[in-house]
Amino acid sequence: MDHLFIERVVTIVFIFFAIRFPKAVVANGTIPALFSFGDSILDxxxxxxxxxxxxxxFPPYGRDFPGGTPTGRWSNGKVPTDLIAMALGIKETVPAYLSGNLSPKDLITGVSFASGGSGIDDLTATTQRVISQPAQLQMFKDYIGKVTALVGQQAADIIAKSVYLVSAGNNDIAITYSQLLVTTVPFPVYVSRLIQTTSDFFKNLYELGARKVWVFSTLPLGCLPAARTAAGGPLRICAPIENQYAQTFNGQLSSAVDSIRASLSNYDIRFIDVYTPFLNIINNPQQAGFVDVSEACCGTGAFGVTGVCNLLTVCPNPSTYVFWDFGHPTEKAYQFVVSSIIKSQINNV
Known part of the structure; x- marks a missing residue:
């Protein structure tokens, strides 16, 4: 995410979550690959x-990733793209499409097209200088060409049977709207634009052959460390207006997903509520073994001052924190919520 916004203590976002689960809870073979689109939750x-x-x-990102490598994942370890692929029995980690060293096996079993800082609104990606949703879709089209060259007609089968994750809307609300458009565009108008644009994206995925799409809600945006600092008052409570924005968007997104599923035959598109389980962790941290829910392991200093995550600002034990940096969870927090999602979806994968 744009560190200019970090330094301004901007209300920022993107995330997802969970608990440790068996390496594979779905027999591999039924789902050949996993793909992800959207923002830093899945990048x-x-x-x-x-x-x-x-x-x-760069360090300390990736300190708990296999090999301790900073791969570009917005966490201390794995992100939901990896955790869900592992839980579905596909593979341990999902490479970025632009990583530059993809093997044929990588392509056949899935890649991530997501870009940290991106969103539904093209202005969001432009502001952050990252990959927009239309550009991610073009990357997927390029992918289809590559995998078709590898496996021929089998490519269509891979595309149809795979699971697609989409996380977007977080940065549109927390950055583009809250920081750039809040004084000029009524929020209901902006949400309607987002819903129409993302609905078109889901239809485009269908036209390209996708049939199993999981659409993530936003998180409780007001509870991110940056939001607490910027708009949570002296006690750094969850900023109510940001959570209200998130709830409004999520409600309309859920309705849009239901409408698309009803209008397109054989389209298993699902709304995945990550707002509620993540808020449950924040409200009841001890049950999951967390100690700190308001500050970040990396980048939150004395009195909740939010800064850049680096080796000088990192805590010694990320597993006791819900948040890794200003707006992203630790791997442990991701694990708890991903576990609950897998359990709720397992009978219908």
């Missing part, structure tokens, strides 16, 4: 070589 390193400061391919 596994597509921003690394972009001309943007919205990247995290």
């Amino acid at each position: 596994t390193g597509n921003n690394n070589n972009l001309q943007t400061i919205t990247k995290c391919n």
Whole structure:
């Protein structure tokens, strides 16, 4: 995410969550691959070589990732793209499409097209200088050409049977609207634009052959460390207006997903509520073994002052924190919520 916004203590976002689960809870073979689109919740390193400061391919990011490598994932370890692929029995980690060293096996079993800092609104990606939703869709079209060259007609089968994750809307609300458009555009008008644009994106995925799409809600945006600092008052409570924005958007997104599923035959598109389980962790942290829910392990200093995550600002034990940095959870927090999602979806995968 753009560190200019960090330094301004901007209300920023993107995330997802969960608990440790068996390596594979679905027999591999039924789902050949997993793909992800959207923002930093699902990005596994597509921003690394972009001309943007919205990247995290440096320590201490990735300190708990296999090998301790900063891969461009916005966490101390794995992100939901990896955790869900692992839980579905596909593979341990999902590479970024732009990583530059993809093997044929990588392509056949899935990649991430997501870009940290991106959103539904093209203005969001332009501001952050990252990969927009239309550009991610073009990357997927390029992918289809590559995998078709590898496996021929089998490509269509892979595309149809795979699971697609989409996370977007977080940055549109927390950055583009709250910081750029709040005084000129009524929020209901902006939400309607987002819903129409993202609905078109889901229809485009269907036209390209996708049939199993999981659409993530936003998180409780007001509860992110940056939001608490910027708009949570002296006690740094969850900023109510940001959570209200998120709830409004999520409600309309859920309705839009239901409408699309009803209008397109054989389209298993699902709304995945991550707002509620994540808020449950924040409200009841001890049950999940967390100690701190308001500050970040990396980048939140004394009195909740939010700064840049680096080796000088990192805590010794990320597993006790819900948040890794100003707006992203620790791997442990991701694990708890991903676990609950997998359990709720397992009988219908």
